[in-house]
Amino acid sequence: MQSLLLHPLAKPVLFVAALLPLTLLVIGVVQHTLGPNPAEALIRSLGDWTLRFLCLTLAITPLRQLTGLAAVARLRRMLGLFTAFYASMHFSAYAVFDMGLVWGDIVRDVAKRPFILVGTAAFLLLLPLAATSFNRAIRWLGAERWQMLHRAVYAVALLAILHFFWMRAGKRNFGEVMVYAAIVGVLLGWRVARKAAGARYLMKLGNHVAKG
Amino acid sequence: MLLPRDRGFVHPIASEITPLTAFNARRRWLAAAGAMALWGPRAAWPQANTAPHGAALPGARSAVPGAVTMDKPTLMADATGYNNFYEFGTDKSDPAEHAHTLKTRPWTVSIEGAVKKPATFGIDDLLKLAPMEERVYRLRCVEGWSMVIPWVGYSLAELIRKVEPTGNAKYLQFVTLADRAQMPGLRSSVLDWPYVEGLRIDEAMHPLTLLTFGMYGQVLPNQNGAPLRLVVPWKYGFKSGKSLVRIRFVEQQPATSWSLAAPQEYGFYSNVNPKVDHPRWSQATERRLGESDLFAKKRPTLMFNGYEAQVGSLYAGMDLKKWF
Numbered sequence: 264m265q266s267l268l269l270h271p272l273a274k275p276v277l278f279v280a281a282l283l284p285l286t287l288l289v290i291g292v293v294q295h296t297l298g299p300n301p302a303e304a305l306i307r308s309l310g311d312w313t314l315r316f317l318c319l320t321l322a323i324t325p326l327r328q329l330t331g332l333a334a335v336a337r338l339r340r341m342l343g344l345f346t347a348f349y350a351s352m353h354f355s356a357y358a359v360f361d362m363g364l365v366w367g368d369i370v371r372d373v374a375k376r377p378f379i380l381v382g383t384a385a386f387l388l389l390l391p392l393a394a395t396s397f398n399r400a401i402r403w404l405g406a407e408r409w410q411m412l413h414r415a416v417y418a419v420a421l422l423a424i425l426h427f428f429w430m431r432a433g434k435r436n437f438g439e440v441m442v443y444a445a446i447v448g449v450l451l452g453w454r455v456a457r458k459a460a461g462a463r464y465l466m467k468l469g470n471h472v473a474k475g
Numbered sequence: 476m477l478l479p480r481d482r483g484f485v486h487p488i489a490s491e492i493t494p495l496t497a498f499n500a501r502r503r504w505l506a507a508a509g510a511m512a513l514w515g516p517r518a519a520w521p522q523a524n525t526a527p528h529g530a531a532l533p534g535a536r537s538a539v540p541g542a543v544t545m546d547k548p549t550l551m552a553d554a555t556g557y558n559n560f561y562e563f564g565t566d567k568s569d570p571a572e573h574a575h576t577l578k579t580r581p582w583t584v585s586i587e588g589a590v591k592k593p594a595t596f597g598i599d600d601l602l603k604l605a606p607m608e609e610r611v612y613r614l615r616c617v618e619g620w621s622m623v624i625p626w627v628g629y630s631l632a633e634l635i636r637k638v639e640p641t642g643n644a645k646y647l648q649f650v651t652l653a654d655r656a657q658m659p660g661l662r663s664s665v666l667d668w669p670y671v672e673g674l675r676i677d678e679a680m681h682p683l684t685l686l687t688f689g690m691y692g693q694v695l696p697n698q699n700g701a702p703l704r705l706v707v708p709w710k711y712g713f714k715s716g717k718s719l720v721r722i723r724f725v726e727q728q729p730a731t732s733w734s735l736a737a738p739q740e741y742g743f744y745s746n747v748n749p750k751v752d753h754p755r756w757s758q759a760t761e762r763r764l765g766e767s768d769l770f771a772k773k774r775p776t777l778m779f780n781g782y783e784a785q786v787g788s789l790y791a792g793m794d795l796k797k798w799f
Contacts, residue, residue, distance in 0.1 A: 292769060298556070298557065298567075298568070299549075299550075299552075299553035299556060299557040299567075299764045299765065300557060300567070300620060300762070300764055301769055302762065302769055303620075305769075359770070360769060360770075363772050363773060368757075371757075372756070372757070375752075375755065375756065375757070376755050376756060377755075433755075434561075434565040434665055435663070435664065435665040436565045436566075436663075436665070
């Protein structure tokens with residue numbers, strides 16, 4: 264497994280795979296197979312894929328810690344960038360197909376609809392993370408500050424779930440929302456639990472030292 | 476100055492209008508040819524071919540002012556494959572997928588309340604009650620999309636006159652079927668079942684209010700509200716109840732499902748009005764489905780969905796922001 268992940272083709276393969284959803288959507292547009300409301304189908308599908316890539320990105324660290332496969336971390340940056348990429352496509356599709364790219368209308372709509380506001384906030388919060396994903400940015404910021412900044416992805420995940428929840432609230436159709444909320448809950452909960460366990464361990468260690 | 480009452484609905488000579496069947500056949504042919512050219516034989520099954528085929532139910536072209544819009548009709552496949560009919564699920568594709576379980580025969584509609592001749596009509600009696608007319612109406616959904624659909628039916632007024640409302644009949648409530656055995660969507664708590672809607676009696680008597688039995692020259696497909704439904708073209712689509720089983724004539728404004736579920740968002744009147752926004756989105760524009768260019772601008776929504784000349788007088792002096 265480790266050698267597969269370290270294979271020079273691992274990243275190119277992931278890159279191509281991550282572009283597949285977009286490719287299929289473009290084919291759908293050209294072939295007219297997205298149903299009677301292709302604009303709506305596009306916007307929603309791009310949103311779904313943003314959420315899926317976000318979950319995949321957040322799954323990398325728990326996966327590494329659980330399996331000890333350090334090499335999965337190689338893929339984290341690309342998955343994170345694809346999350347930002349699909350988020351940009353999702354927002355652009357909304358701005359172009361729903362709003363006709365009239366910026367005044369977009370601003371009014373963002374202010375008017377809470378779920379749009381929350382989605383836009385999540386998107387804007389993702390942008391600085393995508394912009395500081397390269398190695399030199401990490402050096403500029405210093406590892407600690409960089410990590411602080413990139414913890415914003417947890418807020419993005421919560422906002423994204425809220426965005427999806429509110430969007431479905433009109434029809435009280437929460438089945439899918441609950442699935443994503445559970446996944447994000449486990450992925451974030453894992454981090455909290457680990458941190459708490461780590462703190463307990465350190466405290467115990469401290470007691471031992473003090474007694475010793 | 477002489478202005479025709481149905482301003483904006485001036486019709487050319489009838490023989491110049493392409494029959495719907497020919498129109499749809501051409502569209503299908505073009506879509507198929509286009510798909511073939513782009514993607515080869517794999518793509519030779521465009522969606523246009525997936526429209527259901529029901530028994531024929533022809534209607535004579537309606538003479539009611541405003542009843543035949545010149546807007547290009549939506550493809551039947553779109554009008555029968557993209558529906559809000561929550562009794563069969565909340566996704567737009569759910570009704571087409573699940574409504575086959577609906578049994579439309581035998582079917583009765585009971586007329587109750589403030590009428591001199593309460594009665595229960597069988598569906599076959601209703602089909603014969605008045606001559607069938609074809610009416611091409613714009614349909615504007617409160618969600619911001621629209622279609623143009625050739626319906627078949629007759630003015631609800633025909634039925635209302637038969638049962639002779641009393642002076643106490645100020646409103647009509649329309650009760651639709653709610654049967655768990657036939658309708659999988661009833662397990663969802665999105666609305667209280669059965670789905671109920673209502674109209675003021677003058678709205679119900681308006682000749683444009685259509686008791687509808689068919690569309691595209693065929694009996695209604697199940698997903699569109701078989702065997703009979705209401706179509707009120709100047710109101711948002713949800714005002715037009717599907718699969719009706721009971722009509723009650725009442726004195727007080729009746730409960731309606733969406734105004735019960737979200738009273739701040741959906742009023743009793745729910746007239747199409749570009750100047751009164753839904754609390755969560757603008758109603759100023761709409762996406763006409765089937766205007767296939769993805770980059771086509773949305774079109775402006777018209778007051779009373781373009782039927783202002785015919786129905787505007789029903790609301791003279793009313794504050795439409797208050798009575799939304």
